[in-house]
Each structure stands twice: as structure tokens, then as C-alpha cells.
Amino acid sequence: xxxxxxxxxxxxxxxxxxxxxxxxxxxxxxxxxxxxxxxxxxxxxxxxxxxxxxxxxxxxxxxxxxxxxxxxxxxxxxxxxxxxxxxxxxxxxxxxxxxxxxxxxxxxxxx
Amino acid sequence: xxxxxxxxxxxxxxxxxxxxxxxxxxxxxxxxxxxxxxxxxxxxxxxxxxxxxxxxxxxxxxxxxxxxxxxxxxxxxxxxxxxxxxxxxxxxxxxxxxxxxxxxxxxxxxxxxxxx
Numbered sequence: 001x002x003x004x005x006x007x008x009x010x011x012x013x014x015x016x017x018x019x020x021x022x023x024x025x026x027x028x029x030x031x032x033x034x035x036x037x038x039x040x041x042x043x044x045x046x047x048x049x050x051x052x053x054x055x056x057x058x059x060x061x062x063x064x065x066x067x068x069x070x071x072x073x074x075x076x077x078x079x080x081x082x083x084x085x086x087x088x089x090x091x092x093x094x095x096x097x098x099x100x101x102x103x104x105x106x107x108x109x110x111x
Numbered sequence: 112x113x114x115x116x117x118x119x120x121x122x123x124x125x126x127x128x129x130x131x132x133x134x135x136x137x138x139x140x141x142x143x144x145x146x147x148x149x150x151x152x153x154x155x156x157x158x159x160x161x162x163x164x165x166x167x168x169x170x171x172x173x174x175x176x177x178x179x180x181x182x183x184x185x186x187x188x189x190x191x192x193x194x195x196x197x198x199x200x201x202x203x204x205x206x207x208x209x210x211x212x213x214x215x216x217x218x219x220x221x222x223x224x225x226x227x
Contacts, residue, residue, distance in 0.1 A: 036218070041220070042220050042221075043115070043117075043202050043204075043218035043219050043220045044202070044218045045218070046215055046218075049215060097144075097166075097206075098144075098156045098159060098167060098169075098170070099144075099146075099154075099156060100156070101153045101154040102153060103152070103153045
């Protein structure tokens with residue numbers, strides 16, 4: 001069946017370095033992808049999204065890349081800060097508005 | 112603008128009891144969603160309201176779960192009777208109603224349910 005998954009469950013990055021979190025999806029019909037950040041005790045917080053007619057989108061310190069050929073999504077965070085430590089989820093939308101989430105990657109920023 | 116709010120933040124109940132979770136979406140958001148995350152697993156969709164109507168309830172695990180959204184504003188999710196496997200964090204999300212169907216879903220802080 002369709003699934004959205006993450007390659008790595010944990011990632012540690014030195015403060016100030018860039019981080020890349022990856023995600024694979026299996027449904028080529030998916031047309032909308034979202035990255036969420038979840039801090040302890042809070043709900044998922046929207047970071048950035050991308051539609052299937054784009055391959056790159058930039059926000060403040062974050063960039064999402066979409067490679068439809070290999071069904072791969074990545075989140076790049078530039079100049080990481082301690083506040084970036086959290087669990088990051090990619091989510092996939094099949095057009096009917098129901099989100100399908102991956103298991104999440106825990107990002108730890110090392111001071 | 113206030114975000115999505117959920118009540119209570121935590122609930123601890125005994126197996127067989129009833130619990131009702133409440134979600135207040137962002138004002139003006141006609142779409143309302145319930146999701147949950149059980150221990151060690153991914154966040155999974157439960158159901159979707161458009162205003163007061165259930166658009167998709169394919170994720171509801173069984174008939175012990177009942178969701179309502181009378182009047183198209185806040186929503187409740189009742190679990191009756193609760194079982195041990197219902198423990199987890201229940202999230203509510205809301206979004207605007209868009210003609211093309213996809214709009215950003217904003218999540219509440221979640222209700223952590225523990226069934227003993």
C-alpha cells in the first residue's frame with residue numbers, strides 16, 4: 001500500500017551546521033507534501049509545504065526539495081539553532097485532504 | 112488569531128470508562144480533522160469533518176469511537192468504553208475549505224489519553 005517513510009529515525013547536527021532530513025513516498029499520485037515540526041508536549045507545527053508541480057521551495061532557513069522521479073522529499077535547515085531540536089515529520093496528501101505521516105526523525109542540535 | 116485548542120491536555124481513565132475529548136478549530140476553518148498517535152507509531156488519520164458533516168471516517172478504529180461536530184464549530188471525540196490500546200495522543204487539526212481540496216492543516220497541542 002502507499003506509505004510515507006523516513007530513512008533515519010535520529011539525526012545529530014552541530015549547532016550552526018546545516019541539516020538534511022529525508023523522506024520517501026510511494027504514491028506517485030500524491031500532489032501535496034508538508035513538513036511538520038513537533039516539540040515535546042506540543043502538536044505538529046507547520047514548517048513548509050510543496051505541491052507536486054514544484055521541485056523546490058524556500059522559506060526562512062528551510063528549503064524543501066521534491067524529486068518526483070525517485071519519490072523523495074527532503075527538508076534542509078540552514079545554520080541550525082538549539083531551537084531546531086525536535087521531531088520532524090513529512091506528510092503526504094493524496095488529494096482528499098487526509099494526511100499520511102511518516103514515523104518522524106528526531107533532530108538533536110549539539111551545542 | 113487563536114490556534115487550534117484541545118481539552119483536556121491529559122486524561123487518565125480506567126479501562127471500560129468513557130472519555131470525551133474536545134477540539135476548537137481556528138475560527139472560520141470549515142475543515143476539522145482528528146488524528147492520533149499511539150506509542151512508537153506514526154500519526155494516523157481518524158476522520159474529517161467539513162462543517163458539521165463527516166467527509167471521511169475511514170480511520171476510525173471501531174464503533175467505540177464517536178465523533179460529532181454539531182453546528183460546525185467545535186468537535187468532540189468520545190471513546191466508550193475505553194480499552195488499553197486506545198492510549199495515545201489525540202490531535203485535532205483544522206484548515207480552510209478550498210475549492211481545490213488542499214490547504215494547510217494546523218494542529219492543536221493534543222490530548223494525551225492514558226487508559227489503565
